[in-house]
Each structure stands twice: as structure tokens, then as C-alpha cells.
Amino acid sequence: MSVNQTTSDEVLIGRIAQGDRLAMQVLFARHHVRVYRFVLRLVSDPAMAEDLISEVFLDVWRQADRFEGRSAVSTWMLAIARFKALSALRKRPDKELDEETAAALEDPSDDPEVTAQKKDKSDALRECLTALSPEHREIIDLVYYHEKSVEEVAEIVGIPENTVKTRMFYARKKLGELLKAAGVERGWP
Amino acid sequence: MSTMNEKAPERRDIEDLLPWHAAGTLGRRDAERVEAGLAADPELARRFELVREELAETIHLNETLGAPSARAMQTLFAAIEQEGAASPRSRASFDFGSRIVEFVSSLSPRTLAWSASAAALAIVLQTAVITGVLLKGQPAPGSYTTASSEQAGQTAPRGSEVLVQFAPQASAADITKFLVAHRAKIVSGPAGDLYRVRVADERLSKDALDRIIKAMQNERGVIGSVLPAN
Numbered sequence: 001m002s003v004n005q006t007t008s009d010e011v012l013i014g015r016i017a018q019g020d021r022l023a024m025q026v027l028f029a030r031h032h033v034r035v036y037r038f039v040l041r042l043v044s045d046p047a048m049a050e051d052l053i054s055e056v057f058l059d060v061w062r063q064a065d066r067f068e069g070r071s072a073v074s075t076w077m078l079a080i081a082r083f084k085a086l087s088a089l090r091k092r093p094d095k096e097l098d099e100e101t102a103a104a105l106e107d108p109s110d111d112p113e114v115t116a117q118k119k120d121k122s123d124a125l126r127e128c129l130t131a132l133s134p135e136h137r138e139i140i141d142l143v144y145y146h147e148k149s150v151e152e153v154a155e156i157v158g159i160p161e162n163t164v165k166t167r168m169f170y171a172r173k174k175l176g177e178l179l180k181a182a183g184v185e186r187g188w189p
Numbered sequence: 190m191s192t193m194n195e196k197a198p199e200r201r202d203i204e205d206l207l208p209w210h211a212a213g214t215l216g217r218r219d220a221e222r223v224e225a226g227l228a229a230d231p232e233l234a235r236r237f238e239l240v241r242e243e244l245a246e247t248i249h250l251n252e253t254l255g256a257p258s259a260r261a262m263q264t265l266f267a268a269i270e271q272e273g274a275a276s277p278r279s280r281a282s283f284d285f286g287s288r289i290v291e292f293v294s295s296l297s298p299r300t301l302a303w304s305a306s307a308a309a310l311a312i313v314l315q316t317a318v319i320t321g322v323l324l325k326g327q328p329a330p331g332s333y334t335t336a337s338s339e340q341a342g343q344t345a346p347r348g349s350e351v352l353v354q355f356a357p358q359a360s361a362a363d364i365t366k367f368l369v370a371h372r373a374k375i376v377s378g379p380a381g382d383l384y385r386v387r388v389a390d391e392r393l394s395k396d397a398l399d400r401i402i403k404a405m406q407n408e409r410g411v412i413g414s415v416l417p418a419n
Binding site: 021024025028032033036037040041046049050051053054055057058061062084087121122125126129130140141143144145147148149150152165166168169172175176186187188 | 204205206208209211212213214215216235236239240242243244245246247248249250251254255256257258260261262264265266268269272358360361362379
């Protein structure tokens, strides 16, 4: 993310703190797709993800005057989004969660040989990315897609920086194992 | 693994940073360290290629997730409208200002077009009020007054109001449902974490108000605390 964009986000937050709805619309337009995708990857439910991003940006509206600028606005918003998503998941009936988790886990390992035959390496990689645990999926998305530094991931997820590195390492290791099970040998791990 | 020689601890240290190096989010010093490691260690360079594949496919996967519908934005701005027309800072300046906000929001449908008109009307009316205060020789309205404060000579609210702190996990939908269930309306706020909420248009007896407060306090998923405001 460029310096200008970061500065501009901070200026928008200052205006939002003054009750400027146009600034709110600009901030929403700029970030809502990425926040939505982050939430969707956590909750795996498009309707719920839509509801949650409204709530995330409503929190931004309510708390803009308390934003201290110690982190990037996008990092702050992803931290709010994560909190909202996890709270929503906790409220969801266990049955629903179990079915979803099972579905996610079944996908790549159901029939690895067929997967390997039918799909090329990129397809297999994307499928295995989807099959990772929510914890591993989250960190991979934050690092690769949301371009968050070690420090920023630590802030969003609420874990020490060394744990961020370790978790990312094990997420990648798990990804390699899933790929191997699907018939894609990468020579690591 | 045979390739894991005496350089292993340092390699692992650098290998841990490869995802951030690929995403371009490392600081300069770490980036230079990784570059040096990649140049000196062919196995590390091979693993970096794996990281780059993962990066590309993660972006691809996320980009195929689509985007939310316009409903998300409509819900957001309807909720903002519900919270009141004034900004978080100016909301608490005047109780009379809150009345204007309440009056305007009770007239206007929750659309963006209307909110612009409502905001313009609120500005005009507030300007008139501020001018009146200045003509009376009062201090400028920059002096901050919370929505819950009672000033000398201020007219007491006509209805019955309470101060509500919503639970941090309460969603906009939860709050809307709560307000509808209790026939309540947010008058102003937040001042700190407290919103001033009107629960009846007439002055209720203390017992009646206590019953309402108790009923509200039972909604633990939505409410942090409720206090009488007047």
C-alpha cells in the first residue's frame, strides 16, 4: 500500500470523526471489497459476510474519533473485521460449523488421485488453500493477499511477531502436505 | 533432510521471511538479508519459487471471491442514519441540537438523498441557535457539553430517557431490533460509550421507568448497561 494511500485513509478517518458521510462513502468504496473477502474467507457465508462488513464500517463510523493512527487504517479495519467474524462464528450453531468444517476438509483429501489427474498444479494449489484450517487460511490471506507485514499481522490477529512467522511457516507446511496428498510433489516439506 | 546442513538455523530464519519478501512487505534490512541468502543458497532460492507460486494462487483465489452487493452499503448508511444526523463530536454539543436531529430524522426517510437535505436543514437551524447564543453573550459553543449533562436553566426533556451502553458485540441489526422491541429511539450520543435513548414521549413514573430499564438490562447480548437519564 502506498504512503499516499495510507495518508489519505487517515485524512478520511479524520473527516469521518467529524461526521462527514461522504468521507465514509469514499473509505467504504476503497476498502469494502477486500474487507468482504477477508471476512468471507473466515465465515464462508456470503450473506453473513455482507452483514458483517456493514457492521465493520459502522464501527469505523462510531470509533473514528478514537483512531490514533498507530497502524494503517486498513490494518485497523481488518482487526475489527476479524473480531466481528469470530464473534459471528461463535454465535452460529455448532451443527452448521461442523458441516462446513467437514466440507472444507473433505474437498482435497476425498480423492487426491482424481484431483491430481483432473487439475493442474495451480488448481490443486487453490483447492488446498481453501482446505486449510481457518487459522492457517487467515494468515496466508493476510500476508499474501492483504500485503500485511509481520507487525501488522501480529496486530490484527493479536499474537506475538515470532508466533506470526511460526504460524505462517506451519500454514505453508500444511499446504505442502495437502498438495502432496493430492498428488502434487513440490519437494518441500 | 540431507540438505539441512550447518546453515540450517540461519536458513530457517531467512526462510521464515520468504512470504513477506515475496509480498514486498519486508523492511529494507530484512529484504537485503533475504536477497543475500537467496543468492548464496540454491535450495533457498528454489523454495522461494514455491512461495511465489503460493502468493500468485492466493491472489487468484481471493480475486475470484467476488464483491458484496449494494445491500451492504445500504445497510451501513441506514444504520448511520439511525444513529443520528450529527457527527460523533457535534452530537453532544447541544441538547437542543439533539432535538433538531431527532425532529429531522423523524421526518426523513432513510435515503442518502434525504439525509443530505436533512443535514443542510440541521446546519441552518444550528447556525441560528449558535447566533442566538452568541447574541446573549454566552461563551461560544466550542465548550464541550456531554449529551447527558444538565445545564442550569435548561428545559428538562419532555419524554422519558435513559442512557444506554450497547454491548461491543451488538450488531446494527441487534440494536435496531432492540430499539423496535422497546419502542425506543436514539436521541443523541455517543458521549463516551453512552447513547441517550428516549423510551416514552411522556414523563413516566419512577416505577414504570425502572421496569423498562430492567427489561432492557435483560437483553445481555445487546446491552452493556442502562441508566436513568432524567
